[in-house]
Amino acid sequence: MIGSAILLGGVSFVLLPLEMAAGLFAAITLWLTLYSAPFLCAYIGWLFGMFLGFVHAETHLWGVLSLIPVGIWFVINWRFTLAKEIPSFIKAFRNPLARRKMFRYCGLIFPCIIYPLWGPGALNKSLMVATAIAFISEKTVSYVPILGRLFKTIAPASYERRKKSISGTTCYLLGAFVASLFPDPASVQAIVMATIGDAWAVLVGKRWGKLKWFEGKTLEGSLACLAGALLGSFIYGLMVPEAQIPWLILLWGGLATLFTEGIFRFELDNLFVAPVSAAIMTAVIWIAYFF
Template identity: 30%
Template sequence: MTPETKRKLSHWFILLVPFFYIVALERDTVLFAVGISIVIISIFEIARQKSNALNGKLLKLFDGIYRKEEINKTSTLIYTLSGIFFAVFFFEKHIAVLSILFLTFGDGFAALAGERWGKHKIFKGTKKTVEGSIANLSSCLIVGFLYSGFYEIGYLKIIVASLAVTIVEVIPKTKDNIIIPVVAGLLMTVI
């Protein structure tokens, strides 16, 4: 298993947030739990960046979870959790949940498909591929349509948000983990 595959699979633990939000937890409880997680992880990230010994131990413990460029920088997990926090804070429950699912499945399948089958680069010098973008769009549409079978979210909202998420995901050097759930939620709210 490649480090990027291991990394994306670990991100699927994020699915616990929408699961518990739908099944058991109130909005304020989710916001509190995600907010506390952001604070705790931020403290670890600051400590990790200030201590080579701690950094080495955490990198070994979470082997393959950190990208090479994150070894001495902040983990994207902070951005992922922040995007989730903003989605839950700003949007109606099922819009927030679907926005988080778009982030988890869309971004995850884009990376896995791009790594496995990606042959056609979208931008020179980046990892983003047409194949990964197709996987992103397809997975967002599938998840959106399945979700709309249980909760009323219109197909137009799902299609527009899925397209927007796919575009955001391919923009080089963006913090897409924070932007994707916000863009998806905003579009599904205003349409």
């Protein structure tokens, strides 16, 4: 069985290196989120890489078609292991933190779908609409029972605080909207960094964080934030060429994400991470241009 997994991974990376790198990153993020079913998460990541290969079918069609038999062979060899992991995979969704993060990942629709298809203008307008809808829904949730049930299912902790402040998701959307006002492509890269970096920081910090460094945040979570932000933005730039930024500028954006996420508490990190990262990367780009 291990041999089939090595074969599938090796052949996949040879034929679709970029797409499978994105799939591996997605698999790691999914496993960190659910902390369960590692082989199933890996296979889902492989399927995601295959999907990206289909998206790039004009250059990778034969590679994708060649991988389908290998993928079927893998499922046959690992069918019992995958079947055993399905219940724990489903059970993991009962964790409010996992549900909240999975819902937050939907924010990647803006940089990964809207931006490549329709450009920065559509990105800005769609985020403005999404922020308005989230804010209005949150303030009217008490009067619409179905919204209340949905809100409590996704984020019960935020639901209990809604009368005092807006939720982390609404703060995240507002921060992404403010970031989208900065010049492209720093704006869209900052949104990717905020989405992935914040999630990795929380997931790693809560499970393995030991060393406190600022305002209760852990060093392990902050380093995971930096790693997730840099890896996510780098792979995203390779997948979406119009969003590519030199690695040194990405590093500045990643550091901005790390320190902003570490300094601010409660929902303020969701609000400020993307705008601060976009501002820092924009400033570095301007400095590099003039000097």
